[in-house]
Amino acid sequence: MIQVAVLYVGFRVAGITLGHAGSLVLAALAAILLSDVRPSLPSLAQLRSMLDYAKFAWVGALRGRVFGWLDTIVLSFFVGASLIGIYEAAWGIASMLAMASASISKTLFPEVSDISGSEQFDQIRHYLDEALAFSGVFVIPGLFGALVLGERILRFYRPEFGQGTGILLILITAYLADVYASQLMNVINAIDRPDAAFRVNIVFVAVNAVLNVVLVWRVGWYGAAVATAISTVLRTVGGYIVLRSLVGSISVPTGEIAKQFLASLAMAAGVWPVVGRVPAGRPGTLVLVALGAAIYGTVWLALSTRARTKVTGLLPVSI
Structure with missing residues (x-):
């Protein structure tokens, strides 16, 4: 305003x-x-603690900048401005799908930090399981939705932006890995082990930088998206290995994640046959997006008791 x-x-x-x-x-x-x-004003002990944390945590902030901007910077040396504009549009669409995961991370951090001193690892693993179960709730259907409607959505900007559909799919895949990596790294930081997070993030930064230069040079603009996806998958794997060494065995809610994939597949199967019958343009595309969201939400809630319980808990008591 x-x-x-x-x-x-x-x-x-x-x-x-x-x-x-x-x-x-x-x-x-x-x-x-x-x-x-x-x-x-903080006490001297608190100040020392913050400095000890900050000397490792800065790499986390650098990782965010690298994840968000390095590919675009490298692209500027190898491709034209028009392709960079399409790439950035695809990146913006992909990033919106990760908003739910970011909210979960902000909620999870203080809860885990509060109990980390007493080493309540069972409770920490429970919180992580909850976070992982719902981190992909928008990104997974977003990937299937982009497969069916990606070109039409990108044409919202300009007709020529439709050529970025492949880039959009790769970037959403990168974000799919990132939402789970972020939850793992969030817990590592919350249990006051920024040194461990530092090691994972520095590997991500190095791999991302090298792959971006090499792949963009050899492959073109698709190389930037692939470099981002590969380095993010490595961060997910590294975060899982490091966190498991700190808190013990980690339970990944594969069943819940699989239900989100099944609901997304049902959504794509329901939307695909009618795409050609809906007029091109923004109104028609929005109708298809709404149809897909309705199918996904209905199927997901039908499949997942856990999801129904969470949704019911968010509704007003009168409902």
Whole structure:
């Protein structure tokens, strides 16, 4: 709202920055007013603890930047601006599918951190199981949806953007691996082992950088997407191995994940036959997306008792 207001009064592009900064200031003030916790200077022991954590945790932030931007930077040296624009559009669509996983991570971290000191590994594994069970709830159907409707969705931007369908599929696959990797790494950090997370993330950064340069040079813009997917899968595997060494055997909810895949397959099977009968254009594509979402949600809830229990728990008591 602030961004719209400052743009309206004539600040133009600067209004976007000012509006974003203003919203952050207002959100911070609201948080201080509504919270019982008041800012105070940390003790020397707390400061040392934060410094010990920060000397390893910075690689996590670097990993995020590499994951989000390195492929685009490398592409700028090898391909034209038009292909980079299509690549970024595909990246933006793929990233939206991971929002649920990011929310789960933010909720999970304080819960695990709170009990990590007492080494309640059974409870930590339970929290992780819950997180893994629902991390792919949007990404998995998004992958199948892109397989059926990817070209039509990319054409929302411009007709020529449809050529990025293959890129979109690879990037969603990368995000599928990333949502699970992020939960594993989140728990590693929450149990105060940033040193272990550091080792996994530094491998990701190195592999991603090397593969991006080599594959983009040899393959073209598809190489950037493949490099991102491969390095993210390696991060998932590395995170699993490291976390298992710290908390013991990890139970992966393969049954729940399989049900999401089955529901996504049913969605694709239901949408595919009618794609050719729906007029091209945004309204028709939105109708197909809504149809797919309805099929996926219905089948998933029918298959998963765990999902029905969670959804029921989120509904108002009166319902």
